[in-house]
Amino acid sequence: MQDANTPPTTPVRVGDLLVDRGMISPEQLSEALDYQRKSDGRKLLGNVLVELGFVSSDQVMEAVADSYGVPFAKIDSSMVDPSLSEQLPLEFCEKQCVVPMFLVEGRLTVAVSDPANVFLAEEITRMTDLKVQLVAATGEDIRNVLAGMRQSEADVFVIDGASDSLDIDVMETVSAHSIDVSDPSAGADDSPVIKLVNYIILSAVRESASDIHIEPDDGTLRVRYRVDGRLYEKIEPPYHMLASLVSRIKIMASLDISERRIPQDGAITIRVDNRQIDLRVSTMPGKFGEKVVMRIVDQKNAVANLDQLGFSDHMLKTLRMLINQPNGVVLVTGPTGSGKSTTLYGALAEINRDDINISTVENPVEYNLAGINQFQTHDKAGFTFATALRALLRQDPDVVMLGEIRDQETAKIATQAALTGHMVLSTLHTNDAPSAVTRLINVGVEPYLVAAALRGVLAQRLVRKICSHCAMPATYDDKDKRILEHLANEGYEITETLKGAGCKKCRNTGFAGRMGLYEIFVPDAACLDAVSKGASLQEIRMLAGQGSQYVTLKEDGITKMMAGMTTLQEVFKVVAV
Numbered sequence: 001m002q003d004a005n006t007p008p009t010t011p012v013r014v015g016d017l018l019v020d021r022g023m024i025s026p027e028q029l030s031e032a033l034d035y036q037r038k039s040d041g042r043k044l045l046g047n048v049l050v051e052l053g054f055v056s057s058d059q060v061m062e063a064v065a066d067s068y069g070v071p072f073a074k075i076d077s078s079m080v081d082p083s084l085s086e087q088l089p090l091e092f093c094e095k096q097c098v099v100p101m102f103l104v105e106g107r108l109t110v111a112v113s114d115p116a117n118v119f120l121a122e123e124i125t126r127m128t129d130l131k132v133q134l135v136a137a138t139g140e141d142i143r144n145v146l147a148g149m150r151q152s153e154a155d156v157f158v159i160d161g162a163s164d165s166l167d168i169d170v171m172e173t174v175s176a177h178s179i180d181v182s183d184p185s186a187g188a189d190d191s192p193v194i195k196l197v198n199y200i201i202l203s204a205v206r207e208s209a210s211d212i213h214i215e216p217d218d219g220t221l222r223v224r225y226r227v228d229g230r231l232y233e234k235i236e237p238p239y240h241m242l243a244s245l246v247s248r249i250k251i252m253a254s255l256d257i258s259e260r261r262i263p264q265d266g267a268i269t270i271r272v273d274n275r276q277i278d279l280r281v282s283t284m285p286g287k288f289g290e291k292v293v294m295r296i297v298d299q300k301n302a303v304a305n306l307d308q309l310g311f312s313d314h315m316l317k318t319l320r321m322l323i324n325q326p327n328g329v330v331l332v333t334g335p336t337g338s339g340k341s342t343t344l345y346g347a348l349a350e351i352n353r354d355d356i357n358i359s360t361v362e363n364p365v366e367y368n369l370a371g372i373n374q375f376q377t378h379d380k381a382g383f384t385f386a387t388a389l390r391a392l393l394r395q396d397p398d399v400v401m402l403g404e405i406r407d408q409e410t411a412k413i414a415t416q417a418a419l420t421g422h423m424v425l426s427t428l429h430t431n432d433a434p435s436a437v438t439r440l441i442n443v444g445v446e447p448y449l450v451a452a453a454l455r456g457v458l459a460q461r462l463v464r465k466i467c468s469h470c471a472m473p474a475t476y477d478d479k480d481k482r483i484l485e486h487l488a489n490e491g492y493e494i495t496e497t498l499k500g501a502g503c504k505k506c507r508n509t510g511f512a513g514r515m516g517l518y519e520i521f522v523p524d525a526a527c528l529d530a531v532s533k534g535a536s537l538q539e540i541r542m543l544a545g546q547g548s549q550y551v552t553l554k555e556d557g558i559t560k561m562m563a564g565m566t567t568l569q570e571v572f573k574v575v576a577v
Contacts, residue, residue, distance in 0.1 A: 065136030408444035
């Protein structure tokens with residue numbers, strides 16, 4: 001293998017090389033040389049041989065590469081790490097017909113179309129300050145990869161230059177911007193609109209918002225962010241900006257700007273503060289105009305370690321025991337937005353190893369997980385959860401993660417997969433952990449199959465955390481006192497708790513960040529026997545409660561409230577008193 005320190009190799013004659021290797025005959029070489037001379041020698045002999053059909057371009061490059069001691073690779077975009085575009089400018093790669101492929105232990109592997117050009121390797125070493133290893137690839141393959149990189153770069157909207165604050169001058173410019181609202185494309189490319197959209201996105205990312213809402217009303221327009229699960233109003237642009245704002249977002253998301261009567265879904269890739277962020281865009285026609293919601297998917301926050309999600313020591317140990325089982329079904333339950341996907345991604349990252357095959361079926365795939373096979377369903381094309389799961393079981397998986405069990409067919413296939421030696425992780429929408437058992441039965445899975453396949457259920461909710469910069473002793477109103485009295489009658493001893501007073505750090509909300517409340521149900525033999533016999537939900541809850549280690553959502557919430565992590569009001573917004 002050649003690196004940047006390899007001395008120049010004696011040039012080889014392509015024709016002689018191919019004859020020596022038996023890839024072409026001397027007669028074919030002579031014919032190709034005659035053809036080359038007739039074209040005034042302007043065509044390279046290798047290209048002439050390919051044009052005459054004597055060899056393929058891959059065969060020519062492979063032979064040349066071997067003569068120079070350089071590996072030959074048949075490359076495509078899937079083999080290239082896109083983040084390496086920062087190491088070598090795309091313009092340089094296109095000019096020199098090279099492409100950086102991957103970086104391992106300080107050595108950059110670069111595909112080149114001219115393996116004899118040792119000076120090129122030295123230049124790449126100088127530019128990147130890395131050791132360089134060359135592999136040979138055809139110019140056609142390299143150009144195809146570079147074209148894909150160029151297209152991907154064109155699809156990324158860089159908004160680092162947006163204003164950090166919407167100053168008076170910008171607001172005056174936006175307010176004075178006259179737009180014909182009857183023309184949906186009017187103003188979509190005008191500077192004030194672009195500035196406003198960039199500002200909305202940039203400030204939402206920097207404030208750690210999860211969603212952006214652009215909402216028209218009767219003569220008014222407001223932009224709200226969802227931060228820590230709560231919506232708050234950010235700005236109120238002029239109503240006449242609505243059509244141009246929506247059009248600009250639709251253009252970025254490759255949606256139809258002329259269609260305003262039906263909902264549309266799309267995606268935008270942006271670069272903010274030198275990191276890539278995805279936006280899931282949804283538009284919905286309303287009485288006063290189209291509403292737009294953009295879900296912010298920050299790959300920086302893709303996968304949280306299970307240790308960071310707020311589990312108690314016992315719950316974390318139990319969850320790790322469940323996900324490391326060789327087979328069975330493990331479910332995570334809770335309402336939309338309760339952090340189920342975050343927990344599942346954390347679990348997959350925990351068990352991901354080179355010696356097991358982990359595959360997921362999701363809708364949509366929100367985060368890219370290295371080393372894990374991820375598949376996105378497409379209902380309109382017939383690629384449903386059930387269809388994907390059936391196909392996936394022929395892909396030799398060890399662990400399967402389903403984004404959601406939503407129908408009888410998916411539930412039955414998932415159960416059968418668990419019974420045939422696979423570990424299946426998925427989600428359900430239930431109020432607590434024991435309810436997942438009856439939910440599976442109600443969907444159509446036989447009780448005895450549920451009992452045979454189920455290993456455990458994790459129920460969860462999200463609550464806001466008290467801001468550590470303004471925490472202070474809490475005071476109680478009459479409603480809070482009634483809740484405390486009720487808890488006291490149940491045997492809970494509630495003493496002093498905390499709240500956030502509100503400060504600049506938390507935007508005067510008293511909260512900063514969110515954490516999970518959890519409930520883990522691991523059915524024992526007696527409970528599984530009852531399930532197989534068709535036990536009711538109340539019976540299952542009673543049997544679950546008999547376990548000394550079983551902790552309910554409410555109990556976990558009260559424990560965290562007493563530890564000064566969240567408030568009484570937060571806990572009882574998500575669990576019953």
